[in-house]
Amino acid sequence: MALTGWDKDVSPYHSGEIALHRRLGREAKQEKMGRFIHRPYMPDQHREFFAQLPFFIAGSVDQDGWPWASILFGKPGFVSTPDDRTLQIAALSVDGDPFLENAGEDAPVSFVGIELPTRRRNRVNGVVRSAKDGVAVVDVVQSYGNCPQYIHTRELEFHRDPKAPVDIKREAFDRFDDASRAVISKATTFFVASHNPYDDQRVNGGVDVNHRGGNPGFVKIDGNTLTIPDFIGNFAFNTLGNFMVNPKAGLLFIDFETGDLIQLVGRAELLLDKDDDIAAFQGAERAWRFHLDHGHRLVGASPLTFAPGEASPNTKLTGDWQQAQERLAAEKSRNDWRAFRVVKVEDESSVIRSFYLAPEDGAATVRPKPGQYLTIKTQPEGAERPVIRTYTLSSAPSDPHYRISVKREDARGDRPAGIVSSHLHTTLNEGDLIEARAPKGQFVLDTSEARAAVLIGAGVGITPMISMVRQAVSDGFTRRYLRPLTVIHAAASTAERAFVGEFSKLQRETEGKLRYLSLIENPAEGEEAGREFHVEGRLSAEILQSVLPLADYDFFLCGPPTFMQAAYDILILLGVRDGRIRAEAFGPASLKRKVEIVDQPAQKEPAQAEVRFVSQPTAKTWTPADGTLLEFAETQRLTPNFGCRSGSCGSCSTKIRSGAVSYRNQPEFPTEAGEALICCAVPADDTTPLELDL
Ligand code: FES
Known part of the structure; x- marks a missing residue:
């Protein structure tokens, strides 16, 4: 019977990798996953896969301890597997590439095989058993598959026989020159080698080489330093884990237009905390810098041409450094x-x-x-x-x-x-x-939360829900975790119901993991529950009980005030805690929550106050029952600007001609002296009559 998984007591991960798993609270999960996916042998599928590749990415270490990322070329079959624990490479590395020199007996090596037309990728790390006459025989230590992630497709063709002797010009440098900058600044792919010399190279130490992909501009070049975002991956942290114990790094960029190979070695610096720059880079979870020590360009070294194909779908969810800078400026x-x-x-x-x-x-x-x-x-x-x-x-x-x-x-x-x-x-x-103005608001879904969420929207109140679901599905795609979501969509009729096609598509894409329930109050003639929609009628406790199995949920409500209040009251009746219910109301009324207010400080509001709106001839008497100054103005038949009605958008900002206001809830939007956000302001306890420029 074939073996599965990792067969050693010791973890397949070393201390550097484990430190990063721990940092994300994933130590136990990753250990379990690692034991499942790492094997000390190559499955048949991988052996067949390696045997048909025309290139193989290799990692090795030179005498000075620098890891190098190389590309080896050969007609399919140049990588073979005499048995499931032996990898044999007729290593046709190009002149000037250090792989053959580095891959002596007992040397740690690493390989990643990538089938660019299909984006398939499998990896194997090991130790050289013998190296003779340009053939390296490698004992397999760890073999595992990797997802396609950020790999772009390319069509490959040999433009010359990979065995044909060619003069390859090697241009060495210790500073990036213009030619290297041009290639790196528009690169969408590179390879990175790293090395853990401290742990047993026949267990979980040794070399690692892997792929990095992104949009053009995802590698930033400043002087002799590159900055590279780290996107969500498989959370193994083979590369960054090696950098935790040894910062030496080797990079390989391929100029897919000219066939030049740029090989670099230098020191990596981890940027594990999301500063503003990293946070502004779409898709970046963290980043790392590469400080060049030295490198070379092997001019026209590739016997393969790499015609561009399709961009990785994952990469479409990521940005580039220029966009990140623009985002920072927009944020400011x-x-x-x-x-x-x-x-x-x-x-x-x-x-x-x-x-x-x-x-x-x-x-x-x-x-x-x-x-x-x-x-x-x-x-x-x-x-x-x-x-x-x-x-x-x-x-x-x-x-x-x-x-x-x-x-x-x-x-x-x-x-x-x-x-x-x-x-x-x-x-x-x-x-x-x-x-x-830039987007704002506190009614936000955290797509990384584990707790299931129920999104209840009525009428146009479904708009935040479609945004939330789309993002949850998009994040689920890259993180391989979809927050459990149920959407309950109430509409007066199927004609007024929006986004039903989008929800259905998202349901299909998530293979039903997203649950969607359409409630129609007034079906048209001929329409039936179970066909054009799911349930006829309004939201009720019975409907909620029938579609939601007993569990702990976060509820998100959005819709007209009457719907919101009814939905909220039903949830409270069903025993849902107020703290689990988030709400966004349209219109002036806000939700009346059933919460005990403890130690609420008394509001310093006058029992009554004279308020004059300049467009009206006389002052009016305001009392606390009149609500905010926005509500009071509306009852006086004025139509002030408003947006959020909760102090966060600035739309209702109004000039104060005399007097002063106080805030029932401190607004989030910055207020200028002499201006009031009337959606959350009331007259101050002041003797001067309040006059507003309305
Ligand atoms: S309406 Fe948005 S701050 Fe007042």
């Missing part, structure tokens, strides 16, 4: 208005329309968190001044554009039509400009 001016062009308009339902927005200056935008909103400024026809509103983003943070999805608020009874939503629906077209 996040409260400034910025012009965005509408690049696409799409109807999501009979009443909801999406607008895709791209920054007019072409620079990167602030990356939103899933569930945040965008504050926009626009001037509807007939409006005396620009009007500010907030709309939740329905795009995922990893999407290339911001997308807001706006419900057209038609006139109903006494209620007039929404001036901004009508304006956006009727006049905003592809190519038009609109101003927006």
Whole structure:
């Protein structure tokens, strides 16, 4: 019977790797995983895989202890496996490459085989048993497969016989020259060798070589230093773990256009904490620097041509250093208005329309968190001044554009039509400009949380939910962990229901791991539960009980105030703790929570106060029951600008002509002297009458 897994008592990982697992709280999990995936022999699948490769990436160590990453070329069959613990390489390394010299008897070596057209990758580390006449025979120590991750496809072809003798020019350097800079700064792929000389090279020490991939510009070059982001991978940390115990590193860049090989050795410096630069780099979890010691270029050394193919889907979820710099700049001016062009308009339902927005200056935008909103400024026809509103983003943070999805608020009874939503629906077209501030908001899903989440959205309140789900699926794809999510989507009718196609697609992509339930209050004639939607009627305790098995959930609610209150009350009735319920309400009313308020300091509010709005002839008397100054102004038939109604967007900022205000809840948005965020302000306990520029 074939052996499976790691057969030794000692861990397949060494102390450097384990230190990084521990840092992420994954020590036990990774140990279990490592014992499962590492084998002291090559499975048949890997042996067949290696035998058909035209190149093999190799890691070795020179006399001075520098690890080198090399590429070995040969017609398929040049890598063979006489048995499952022996790897044999007719090592046709190019002139000037140090592999053959380094791969003497008893030397630690490492290999990664990559089939570029398919992105398959398998690895093997070992120790040289014998090296004679250009053939290295290697005892396998660790063999394991790796996911394709950040590998881009390429089509390969030999443009000359790899055995044909050619003069390869070797250009040595100890500083990056222009030619190296040009290749490295646009590289999408390189290979890195690292070495742990301290642990047993026949167990878990020795050399490691592996692939790194990203978008052009993912390697930053400053003087003699490269900075490289570390994306989510398999959490083994073979390379970074080696750097923990020995900073010496070897890098190989291939100029896929000219066939030049650039081999470098230097010292690695780990950047394990996410500073602002790393945090701004999309997809980067940490980073490392490489300080060049010396290297060389082997001109035209590759007998293979590498025609570009498709970019790795994982790489599409990552950024580059220029984008990171632009993001940092955008973050610094996040409260400034910025012009965005509408690049696409799409109807999501009979009443909801999406607008895709791209920054007019072409620079990167602030990356939103899933569930945040965008504050926009626009001037509807007939409006005396620009009007500010907030709309939740329905795009995922990893999407290339911001997308807001706006419900057209038609006139109903006494209620007039929404001036901004009508304006956006009727006049905003592809190519038009609109101003927006950076995304904000606290109603955010943490996609890395283990606890299951239930997202309950009604009407246009489904917009943050689609953003949350899209990001959770995107993160799940790279992390290989999808936070368990159930979406309960209430809509008046199937015609008004938005994003049903997107939710269904995400369900298929996650093989049903994402649960989606559509509630329709008024089905059209001929529509049936179980076909066009799942359940007829409104959200109820029975529905929640029937779809949610007993478990601990985080609930996210978004929708009209009456729906929110009803949903919240049902959850409380079902025994859900208030702290587990996050809510984002549309409209002026906020959720009345059932929480015991302990030691709430008394608010310093006057029993009544005179408030004068400059557009009105007389002052009015405010009492605490009138609510915030925004609510009070609305009852006086004024229409101040507002967005979040919770002190975080700045939309309601109003000049104070006299008097002072105090805040019921301290606003998150910075306030200027002489201005008030009226959505959370009330008159101060002050004798001067309050006069507001409204
Ligand atoms: S409405 Fe957003 S700060 Fe007042």
